[in-house]
Amino acid sequence: MISADHLERQLQTIIDGNRILPPQPSIPVKITVFPENEQQISELVKWATKDQITLLPLGGGTHTFSGIEDLHVAISLTKMNHQIEHVSEDLIATVAAGMTFKDVQTDLSSHGQMIPLDQPGKHNSTIGGMVSANVSGPSRHRYGTARDWVIETRLINADGKVVKSGAKVVKNVSGYDLNKLYIGARGTLGILTYISFKLAPIPKSSVTFRSCYNSLTDAFALTHLIRREYLDIEKMVIIKGKWTPGKTKHWWLLIDLAGTEIGIEPQIKHLSKLHDQVEARRWNITSKEDSQHFWNMACNREKSDDTISNEDIWEVRMVLPKRELLPFLVDLTISDEMNVSFKIFPTSGICTIEFVGKKSTVTNILNFIIKEVKVKKGLVEFVKMPPDTNFERWPILPPSFPWIQKIKRALDPNNIFAPGTFIGGI
Amino acid sequence: MAIDSIFISNLLSLLGENRVITHPDELIVFECDGLTLHKQMPDAVVLPKSTEEVSEIIKLCQTNHTPFLARGSGTGLSGGAIAVEGGVIIQMSLLNQILKIDYEDEIAVVQPGVINLNLTNETSPDGYHFAPDPSSQKACTIGGNVAENAGGPHTLKYGVTANHVMGLKVVMPSGDIVELGGKIEEFSGYDLVGLFVGSEGTLGITTEITVKLIRNPEGVKTFLATYNTINDASNTVSKIIESGIIPAAMELIDNLVIQAVESHLKAGFPTKADAILLIEIDGVKSTLTEEAKRIESICLSQNAVNFQEAETMEERNLLWRGRKEAIGALGKVTPAFYTNDGVIPRSKLPEILEFDLDIGKRYGLEIAHICHAGDGNIHPIILYNPDNKNEIKHAIKISEAILKKCIELGGALTGEHGIGTEKLSSFGIMYSDNDQNQMLRLRKVFNPTDLLNPGKIFPEGAKCGESRINQTIKKGGWI
Known part of the structure; x- marks a missing residue:
């Protein structure tokens, strides 16, 4: 058993004492360090390899991954937060992993450009954390995910060496695309230090359609109609419960329409007509600014209820073939007494459900979800669950899992990077 | 290990004599791909009709320590589909069926030998298409597109092949059959689909591909x-x-x-x-x-x-x-040409084009340009006389100098053609030893015997092949 004191003494030989702090209560480590450059991270990794210390790369802490047991040292990237290289005529930016997404977007927006991902949580999500967790939100309808936008990474590997993958160009087949491996690897293959993105232009004009429905089937009806039409839809989400600021018992569909200043007008008329064809309780059009509160709620940027104990919250994210999602959700038998919230990306086959309740009340439905999604060759992740439960965070292992294990062993042979925190306990 | 009669008879027992080619007159078709600069005859070419047959062929090759690789239409321009160490070419052209088109999920499942344009032609009447559109799309296969992460003019807006592949059925170099990804939009665990697309057929052989179908624009x-x-x-x-x-x-x-x-x-x-x-x-x-x-x-x-x-x-x-x-x-106005595939940040386009023209003048060779300019993907085409050894040498030097300049400008060696055998000597300009080692660790995970498509991408793996490459260039190829 290695004590925090011992770790602190060792760390002081590598990094300034004032860059070493006790961990935040929610982070499962003994101590946290805040390196400021690649050289320091490299030294930390070499030390960890030599002394068999386990490391947890850490961004803003929006997504923290608990392992089988506590890890030794969290490496917070939040002090590597000042470097951005933006070439607007190339639509490319390189960003230090510890920069907050919000700061980066603010910088880029002054040039009319953006990284087209959605900020999860409040304002402290870092670029490195978002890429490591491969987070996505309502914008994935149009823009996809980080794997469509990351073009180059720098990573400190298990040898403590800086390794580069890709280049600051939008098209590149030079060698293996390791960026794809690092995106969504949750820090288990190394520590990302710099990430280059393709950027997207911010649409000249956009409006939000908000509509409200009695049933999920009614809400989906509009999304099915839209698929047969030609519309520049930038974002789309169906929400119910805590993720909506309106009546929480109804289903809400939010759609951002984007376009040029003149060109958006016919689209607004077109989408309005489609709204008239479905069974919406009501719908309206607002400016992007007026609807910001809705989008913030849908992206967890505003908490809707702080009174519920974390011990009662089960947040399950699932990905299904698109055609399977609606029938699957309709078939879910959820008791009226259960406190449930939904967030659905209908055109991506993705749904997050939050249950609030004791284990005894939710176990059956959670087991049903796992069983059914497995049959449909989908994916399930428990984003949140109370401590000491019997559910695996990723209860469905893919057929390629033995190869995933081999990759982990090859790139992290001493198992120092976030061991036990990812799929199948790797 | 050289191919012997027992090995050939095993292939014949598996596939029958119509699907095993060993006669030199027939093998000559497979001595090069679109990069005619590099040539090497395989010892045999086999034509499987199923995933299981691919698996059996691979197991036979592994047992006999025989190199092997997959090949589509051979339109690649970097020597990726040649057998630099001899051995067996697994020709995928009989695995050419569109297995499923599903407009509700907006996907298609195809075998690797399906011609790129055939999928678009099949789905166009229903208002859909397959977005990657390399200029060779009338001839190239989707399996080849996956191996090379193919692009095309319209990738500027729609992205390259990697952005359109959701799932792969792969026969690993061990002969194991594994499904990567699938019909859902996210992967569980590491993104192996993303790793395999563009790995130039060095990690496994794809036998089924699930791709996204894109709605035709209004x-x-x-x-x-x-x-x-x-x-x-x-x-x-x-x-x-x-x-x-x-x-x-x-x-x-x-x-x-x-x-x-x-x-x-x-x-x-x-x-x-x-x-x-x-x-x-x-x-x-x-x-x-x-x-x-x-x-x-x-x-x-x-x-x-x-x-x-x-x-x-x-x-x-x-x-x-x-x-x-x-x-x-x-090809009608010059006896021969050599095509480069460098990439630069698009704002550096004027600089690289000026460099190209200067270096062409210096060596006395004309350079034509067709660029996917929006992507920063240049295709300088060096015109030369194939009967003049000096011009051949100069064409190669010019191409290498252009690639070096691309890297100096913050770019990359190849936008859509791949490293193959062609750019082995330039790979170290772009990637340090540490960068390469990280990639080689992965290659070793999947391809530990290095029998699958050896001599590609990484300079150290190409030692045997380079000595067997003929330094001649002929015209041809798509960009």
């Missing part, structure tokens, strides 16, 4: 902008991108190519222009008129001497035919 507008200097044309590219417009395609073509195209098929390219930009926008009709005006304004502000829109579908098709058949047209 409207399309195609423009031809004419310039008196190539510099003005290349400056226009980053001005358009910076303005916030991402065209579907933005191709730059220089005067040498214009002349060749016009003498070949009269596409309507202005023969006196130093360069033209072929620009296409697509999407919702109501936005296109406004975007078209902005693009015209930018082109004129960058000294375009003419800006015209294709008024009919026939005019549009003819312009694109001119672009896609440009390489074939060049």
Whole structure:
């Protein structure tokens, strides 16, 4: 058993004492360090390899991954937060992993450009954390995910060496695309230090359609109609419960329409007509600014209820073939007494459900979800669950899992990077 | 290990004599791909009809310590589909079925030997297409597209093959059959699909591919902008991108190519222009008129001497035919040429084009240009006389110097053709030993015996192959 004191003494030989702090209560480590450059991270990794210390790369802490047991040292990237290289005529930016997404977007927006991902949580999500967790939100309808936008990474590997993958160009087949491996690897293959993105232009004009429905089937009806039409839809989400600021018992569909200043007008008329064809309780059009509160709620940027104990919250994210999602959700038998919230990306086959309740009340439905999604060759992740439960965070292992294990062993042979925190306990 | 009669008889027992080729007269077709610079005859070519047969072939090769690789139509331009150490080529052309088209999930499941354009032709009447559109799309296979992460003119807006592949069935070099990804939009665990796409057939052999189908746009507008200097044309590219417009395609073509195209098929390219930009926008009709005006304004502000829109579908098709058949047209005006595939940040386009022209003059060789300009993917085409050994040497030196310059400008060695055997000697310019070691660790995970497609991508794996490569160049290839 290695004590925090011992770790602190060792760390002081590598990094300034004032860059070493006790961990935040929610982070499962003994101590946290805040390196400021690649050289320091490299030294930390070499030390960890030599002394068999386990490391947890850490961004803003929006997504923290608990392992089988506590890890030794969290490496917070939040002090590597000042470097951005933006070439607007190339639509490319390189960003230090510890920069907050919000700061980066603010910088880029002054040039009319953006990284087209959605900020999860409040304002402290870092670029490195978002890429490591491969987070996505309502914008994935149009823009996809980080794997469509990351073009180059720098990573400190298990040898403590800086390794580069890709280049600051939008098209590149030079060698293996390791960026794809690092995106969504949750820090288990190394520590990302710099990430280059393709950027997207911010649409000249956009409006939000908000509509409200009695049933999920009614809400989906509009999304099915839209698929047969030609519309520049930038974002789309169906929400119910805590993720909506309106009546929480109804289903809400939010759609951002984007376009040029003149060109958006016919689209607004077109989408309005489609709204008239479905069974919406009501719908309206607002400016992007007026609807910001809705989008913030849908992206967890505003908490809707702080009174519920974390011990009662089960947040399950699932990905299904698109055609399977609606029938699957309709078939879910959820008791009226259960406190449930939904967030659905209908055109991506993705749904997050939050249950609030004791284990005894939710176990059956959670087991049903796992069983059914497995049959449909989908994916399930428990984003949140109370401590000491019997559910695996990723209860469905893919057929390629033995190869995933081999990759982990090859790139992290001493198992120092976030061991036990990812799929199948790797 | 050399192939012996027992090994051949095992292949014959598995596949029958119609699907095993060993006669040198028939093997010669497989001695090179679109890069005729590098040649090596395989010892045998086999044509499997199922995933299981691919697996059995691989197991036989492993037992006999025989190198093997998969091959589609052989349109690649980097030597990726040649058997540099001899051995067996697994020709995928009989695995050529579109297995499923599902418009509700917007996906198709295809075998690797399906021709790229066939999938688009099959889905077009229903309003869909397969987005990667390399110029070889009439001939190249989707399996080859996956191996090379193929691009094409319209990848500027729609992305490369990696952005359109959701799942793969792969036969690993061990013979194991594994499904990666699937019909859902996210992967569980590491993104092995992303790793396999573009790995140049060195990690496994794909036998089924699940791809996204993209809805055809409501409207399309195609423009031809004419310039008196190539510099003005290349400056226009980053001005358009910076303005916030991402065209579907933005191709730059220089005067040498214009002349060749016009003498070949009269596409309507202005023969006196130093360069033209072929620009296409697509999407919702109501936005296109406004975007078209902005693009015209930018082109004129960058000294375009003419800006015209294709008024009919026939005019549009003819312009694109001119672009896609440009390489074939060049073949009629020069005995041989060598195509480069460097990439630079698009704002560096004027700089790299100036460098190309200078270095061409220095070595006394002409260089033509067809660029996926919007992507920063240049295709300098070095014209030379194949009977002149000095010119061959100079063509290779020019290409290497251009790649080095691309790296100096912050770019990459290849945008869509791959490293193959062609760019082995340049790989170290872009990636340090540490970078390469990280990749090699992965290669070892999947391909520990190095029998699958050896001598590709990594310089150290190519030692045996390089000595067997013939230093001759012939014309040909798609870009």
